[in-house]
Amino acid sequence: MTAVLEVEGLTKHYTFRRGWFGGEGAVRAVDGVSFTLAQGETLALVGESGCGKSTVARLVLRLTEPTAGAIRLKGQDVTRITGEPLRRARRDVQLVFQDPFASLNPRMTARQIVAEPLINYGEGRDAALAGRIETLFDCVGLARHQWDRFPHEFSGGQRQRLGIARALALNPAVVVADEPVAALDVSIQAQILNLLADLKRDLGLAYLFISHDLSVVEFISTTVAVMYLGTIVEIAPRDAFFRNPLHPYAQALLGSVPVTHPSQRGRRALLQGEIPSASALPSGCRFRTRCPLASALCAAQAPPLELKADGHRVACHHVPRADAAPAFASSQ
Numbered sequence: 001m002t003a004v005l006e007v008e009g010l011t012k013h014y015t016f017r018r019g020w021f022g023g024e025g026a027v028r029a030v031d032g033v034s035f036t037l038a039q040g041e042t043l044a045l046v047g048e049s050g051c052g053k054s055t056v057a058r059l060v061l062r063l064t065e066p067t068a069g070a071i072r073l074k075g076q077d078v079t080r081i082t083g084e085p086l087r088r089a090r091r092d093v094q095l096v097f098q099d100p101f102a103s104l105n106p107r108m109t110a111r112q113i114v115a116e117p118l119i120n121y122g123e124g125r126d127a128a129l130a131g132r133i134e135t136l137f138d139c140v141g142l143a144r145h146q147w148d149r150f151p152h153e154f155s156g157g158q159r160q161r162l163g164i165a166r167a168l169a170l171n172p173a174v175v176v177a178d179e180p181v182a183a184l185d186v187s188i189q190a191q192i193l194n195l196l197a198d199l200k201r202d203l204g205l206a207y208l209f210i211s212h213d214l215s216v217v218e219f220i221s222t223t224v225a226v227m228y229l230g231t232i233v234e235i236a237p238r239d240a241f242f243r244n245p246l247h248p249y250a251q252a253l254l255g256s257v258p259v260t261h262p263s264q265r266g267r268r269a270l271l272q273g274e275i276p277s278a279s280a281l282p283s284g285c286r287f288r289t290r291c292p293l294a295s296a297l298c299a300a301q302a303p304p305l306e307l308k309a310d311g312h313r314v315a316c317h318h319v320p321r322a323d324a325a326p327a328f329a330s331s332q
């Protein structure tokens with residue numbers, strides 16, 4: 001599989017002044033995040049609120065400038081491009097919002113909302129434009145009698161269908177979906193997730209899918225990346241991850257969700273304590289203030305993200321490496 005999106009060492013620090021004499025501080029929102037996303041893949045970014053998921057999305061969409069790192073889109077370095085090259089690249093990465101209501105112009109009809117990006121990019125006129133819009137509405141399951149309605153006349157699920165149609169209008173390679181079903185009723189969530197899965201298959205898309213909800217992630221993802229305080233602490237294929245999460249934080253997250261998977265039964269929630277501030281990080285491993293396995297090594301050194309077992313890359317000193325852990329297989 002060729003990567004459509006590659007992100008390497010992506011970093012975003014927000015600087016601020018600490019009072020009159022405090023000097024400069026930094027919120028390390030995203031710190032050295034790397035991943036690749038291939039066509040047909042759904043990479044889910046999961047983690048608690050404030051861990052940097054939306055900042056990764058904004059960086060990938062080039063809505064905010066990275067402090068460091070690189071973003072490659074279909075092999076092209078887009079990290080620092082501006083002007084017309086950026087405008088062209090932007091077609092290929094589109095966003096589906098959490099709250100379609102906030103993102104859709106209330107004074108435009110559904111048809112106008114979907115037409116807008118096509119018109120902005122000079123895509124087709126009259127008959128061709130109308131045909132493209134009809135195809136998009138068909139793709140997302142909006143009926144003809146709804147095409148001239150305004151956003152407030154739609155239900156939450158229909159509005160999300162409209163938001164998806166708009167995101168797909170320019171035929172992107174990558175869709176970034178930031179908590180796209182979090183605002184919807186559970187029964188509607190499944191419909192929208194199924195729609196996204198069908199569209200990915202039919203249109204050859206790749207998703208960067210952001211969610212704090214692990215049951216949603218288990219349903220939609222092909223790869224799971226767990227973030228904690230701006231870094232990826234574990235990244236693994238979906239099935240391997242849910243069968244056997246290796247990072248203590250990932251285990252705690254899975255322990256604290258309603259149990260859907262038999263192998264998770266009996267896991268206890270071990271997440272305790274406050275999440276530290278992204279502007280005052282602990283030394284060494286960022287999770288050590290809440291980790292039941294923390295040792296002196298954890299306070300001294302940040303653990304690198306490295307291949308452990310079963311396709312998992314994990315940043316933890318106390319998860320043995322695949323080649324050094326004959327006893328490890330028995331933990332499955």
Ligand SMILES: Nc1ncnc2c1ncn2[C@@H]1O[C@H](COP(=O)(O)OP(=O)(O)O)[C@@H](O)[C@H]1O
Nearest residue numbers: 014027029048049050051052053054055056278
């Ligand atoms: N514009 C900003 N200025 C300063 N800090 C920010 C800004 N945007 C986000 N942050 C901080 O960056 C961290 C990550 O935020 P965010 O990416 O929104 O997390 P998530 O989407 O996982 O909830 C948080 O500590 C947040 O307060």
Ligand code: SF4
Nearest residue numbers: 285288291298316317
């Ligand atoms: S490196 Fe140490 S503190 Fe960090 S997750 Fe692993 S055991 Fe816990």
Ligand SMILES: [Mg+2]
Nearest residue numbers: 050053054055
């Ligand atoms: Mg967010």
